[in-house]
Amino acid sequence: MSTPEPSPIRELDVRPMLRAGEEPFQAIMEAVGALQPGESLRLVAPFRPVPLFSVMANRGFAASDRALDGGDWEVVFSPVAGIEAEAGLATGSSPSAMSWGDPIEELDLVDLEPPEPMVRILEALEDLKPGDVLFALLAREPVFLFPELAKRQHEWAGNFDASGTAYRLLVRHGGGRAHK
Amino acid sequence: MPMASLSRWTMSYFAAALALLLAAEALAVAGIGYPAAGLGEPATLVLVHLVAVGWLSLAMAGALLQFVPVLVSRPLAFPSLALPALTALIAGLLLLTAGFATLGGWIDAPLDILPLGGASLLSGFALLGLMLVATLLTARPIALFTRFVLVGLACLAATALSGAAFSALLSGRGGWLGTIALLPEGLPFHALLGLGGWLGLIAFGVSYRLFVMFMMAPEPPARDVRPVLLLASLGLGLAFAGLAAPFAGIEPGASWVATALALLVLAGLLYGRGILALYSARRRKALEINMLASIPAFAALGLGLALLPVAVIARAGDGSIAALVFLLAFGWLGGLTLAQLVKIVSFVTWLETYASRLGRGPAPRVGDLVAMPRTGWWFLLYYAGVAFGTAALAIGATGGFRLSMAVCLAGTIGIAAELIRIRRLSQIKAADRPPAHERPRLFAARAEERRPDHVHTGTIAHPRA
Numbered sequence: 305m306s307t308p309e310p311s312p313i314r315e316l317d318v319r320p321m322l323r324a325g326e327e328p329f330q331a332i333m334e335a336v337g338a339l340q341p342g343e344s345l346r347l348v349a350p351f352r353p354v355p356l357f358s359v360m361a362n363r364g365f366a367a368s369d370r371a372l373d374g375g376d377w378e379v380v381f382s383p384v385a386g387i388e389a390e391a392g393l394a395t396g397s398s399p400s401a402m403s404w405g406d407p408i409e410e411l412d413l414v415d416l417e418p419p420e421p422m423v424r425i426l427e428a429l430e431d432l433k434p435g436d437v438l439f440a441l442l443a444r445e446p447v448f449l450f451p452e453l454a455k456r457q458h459e460w461a462g463n464f465d466a467s468g469t470a471y472r473l474l475v476r477h478g479g480g481r482a483h484k
Numbered sequence: 485m486p487m488a489s490l491s492r493w494t495m496s497y498f499a500a501a502l503a504l505l506l507a508a509e510a511l512a513v514a515g516i517g518y519p520a521a522g523l524g525e526p527a528t529l530v531l532v533h534l535v536a537v538g539w540l541s542l543a544m545a546g547a548l549l550q551f552v553p554v555l556v557s558r559p560l561a562f563p564s565l566a567l568p569a570l571t572a573l574i575a576g577l578l579l580l581t582a583g584f585a586t587l588g589g590w591i592d593a594p595l596d597i598l599p600l601g602g603a604s605l606l607s608g609f610a611l612l613g614l615m616l617v618a619t620l621l622t623a624r625p626i627a628l629f630t631r632f633v634l635v636g637l638a639c640l641a642a643t644a645l646s647g648a649a650f651s652a653l654l655s656g657r658g659g660w661l662g663t664i665a666l667l668p669e670g671l672p673f674h675a676l677l678g679l680g681g682w683l684g685l686i687a688f689g690v691s692y693r694l695f696v697m698f699m700m701a702p703e704p705p706a707r708d709v710r711p712v713l714l715l716a717s718l719g720l721g722l723a724f725a726g727l728a729a730p731f732a733g734i735e736p737g738a739s740w741v742a743t744a745l746a747l748l749v750l751a752g753l754l755y756g757r758g759i760l761a762l763y764s765a766r767r768r769k770a771l772e773i774n775m776l777a778s779i780p781a782f783a784a785l786g787l788g789l790a791l792l793p794v795a796v797i798a799r800a801g802d803g804s805i806a807a808l809v810f811l812l813a814f815g816w817l818g819g820l821t822l823a824q825l826v827k828i829v830s831f832v833t834w835l836e837t838y839a840s841r842l843g844r845g846p847a848p849r850v851g852d853l854v855a856m857p858r859t860g861w862w863f864l865l866y867y868a869g870v871a872f873g874t875a876a877l878a879i880g881a882t883g884g885f886r887l888s889m890a891v892c893l894a895g896t897i898g899i900a901a902e903l904i905r906i907r908r909l910s911q912i913k914a915a916d917r918p919p920a921h922e923r924p925r926l927f928a929a930r931a932e933e934r935r936p937d938h939v940h941t942g943t944i945a946h947p948r949a
Contacts, residue, residue, distance in 0.1 A: 417700055417768060419835065419850065423842055430843035444697070445557050451489060452839050 314339060317348040319376065327400055332356070336365075336381075344382040352377045355402040355474065359393060361466065393463050394445065401461030404476050407439035408432070414443045414470060422449040425475065429458060434479040442471040456480030489559070490550070490836055490929040493566040495907070497546025498825060499927050500574055502900045504538025505818070509896060512889040519882050523802055524668065526588035530581045535813060537577050537605065540683050543821045545569070545612050547828060548633070548686070552619050555629060555693050561618035569611035576604030580651065587654060595655040602644075602651030609644045613637050628709055632689020635717050639681025642724050646674045664730045672741045673727040679809075680748045681720045683817055688712060688755050691820070695759065698775055698827065699766035704758050712755045719747030742796055752789045756782060773854060774827035777863040781823060784815025784870070807877035814892065815870045822866065822899050830854050830906050836924045837909065848912055855911050859902045866895025 316335045318328035328349075335345055345365070347353065356379075357367045365381040372378050393401065409428055413421035421442050426449070428438055445462070453460050457478035464471050508531055511517060517531035553560045560566075579601030586593045616637060620630045646666070652658050653667050696703055722744040726736040759782055763775075788811045795804040830853040838847045869892030876884035907926050909917045917923060924930065 415700065415767065418697055419831070422839075423847065426842040443700075447554055447557050448835060448839065452842070455840065 397461035398459035411440040494546040501542035508534035509893040526584040556623035572608030598651040598655040602648035636686035643678040676723040700768040701766040716751035777823035781819035788812040862898030
């Protein structure tokens with residue numbers, strides 16, 4: 305798995321973990337947390353871990369990725385000087401978000417007044433199947449939506465973009481439905 | 485957790501606030517208080533505190549309990565204190581007004597109920613402050629909006645403390661103060677901190693955030709907002725120093741009051757310019773009733789702030805100053821509060837009723853809960869009363885003022901009735917309302933504990949359970 309050598313690049317291969325059905329997110333975050341200043345992380349995964357790019361960008365890491373043989377991907381996250389480490393995903397986000405599939409529906413709700421974004425997201429979820437992922441772009445953190453998602457057993461992950469003007473939200477259908 | 489739920493007792497705060505506003509207006513119609521009585525007389529004190537503590541402060545407190553958690557994306561701290569705080573505030577206000585009535589000789593009660601009322605108000609505001617400060621400080625970094633509320637709450641503390649000290653003095657139990665003369669020199673500072681700091685500055689801070697949302701306007705740049713907070717904080721700091729000066733043996737003169745007021749006026753004018761910019765840069769062209777009905781409130785703010793320094797410099801006398809303070813309290817703060825209550829009550833009621841049903845079928849929009857244009861006519865009536873009342877005070881027409889207050893009262897009754905109809909979903913076709921036992925209750929939200937089952941801690945580094 306990881307090679308804990310004092311080198312400028314640490315490596316983490318999450319393929320064995322994913323094959324074993326484990327969530328690699330914690331291992332990745334621990335590896336990131338163990339990096340010394342200036343060190344990079346080389347991550348090997350069986351897919352292109354797109355959601356991780358924004359998490360790492362918010363922590364001050366730039367990603368450079370390339371496809372490996374057999375459909376696997378290698379991503380090197382290297383620290384960007386001058387960018388302060390910030391919180392990645394909003395607290396409450398599902399830690400498994402990086403292993404979700406691509407969103408099958410995308411909603412741009414930036415220009416809608418609350419609570420209309422909440423209405424649109426909950427309506428869209430009613431038409432999706434369990435496991436489907438929806439992406440929504442909002443103007444603010446949908447604080448009244450989160451309890452409703454939880455009640456319906458949907459999982460979500462979200463954060464503001466780097467400029468802090470748009471909120472990016474991924475919701476994975478958890479099988480629940482509207483009340484009655 | 486970036487989660488907000490419905491504040492359970494906010495509707496009770498609003499109901500109590502409206503009831504006390506109606507009571508104050510009815511007393512004014514009956515000719516009790518200024519201008520029939522002097523500015524410092526017990527009858528006027530009853531009226532002023534019914535409006536400032538009963539109406540404006542309770543409405544502000546109820547709104548903050550609902551919206552501070554939303555605006556900082558954190559759950560309300562110590563939510564179980566909301567009802568004890570409300571109880572202490574109402575009891576304190578009733579004791580205080582009964583104390584003033586005793587001072588005025590209308591009822592025969594021990595004067596000790598005055599400091600008892602002051603202490604009860606102080607403890608109610610302390611509980612409120614504890615909930616809000618604890619909620620605000622869990623969100624880091626401390627946002628500019630949070631600073632407005634924190635400075636406002638500091639002003640509330642100073643106002644409530646000085647008020648409690650005044651109530652002890654008035655009851656003849658001020659011996660512990662020795663020769664320190666807090667009254668009447670402290671009165672203008674007490675009023676500045678209460679109206680300008682607690683009510684005014686927090687209204688500034690909250691409206692910047694909410695109006696961006698309500699009108700889909702771009703966030704006002706921090707370089708425009710920061711000077712408002714800075715100037716107001718300087719003015720309020722000066723007012724606080726004026727209150728404390730007698731303890732250091734300093735006698736704050738009229739110029740002290742004037743300087744503090746001037747700084748607040750400057751802050752208010754900058755704020756007004758910012759709000760004007762929000763209105764004109766809005767992306768949502770059609771204004772909803774809450775934003776339409778706020779326009780006269782901002783006109784009252786502009787007029788009041790522009791004329792108040794003129795009246796003070798020209799030594800225009802009690803009548804003009806009372807008229808302008810009335811314009812700011814009823815036109816700006818009162819009008820703004822009534823207008824935003826329509827939005828807050830309809831939003832909360834909608835959320836309470838339809839959130840769990842969204843996606844199942846068509847749901848009404850928030851605006852569908854409000855009866856339009858009828859609600860607009862009530863606001864027109866209210867503001868007409870405020871305008872005539874201001875003019876009547878300025879020219880000293882006592883009868884004219886009572887008549888104007890009757891118009892205000894009629895408008896307020898209309899708006900209160902509309903708010904009750906919103907809670908009862910009266911605008912929604914009977915078939916589209918949920919079954920009776922699931923409809924919102926008039927005074928308390930059906931707040932349930934809502935927690936997501938996949939989250940156990942506040943960090944993303946923890947795996948799923």
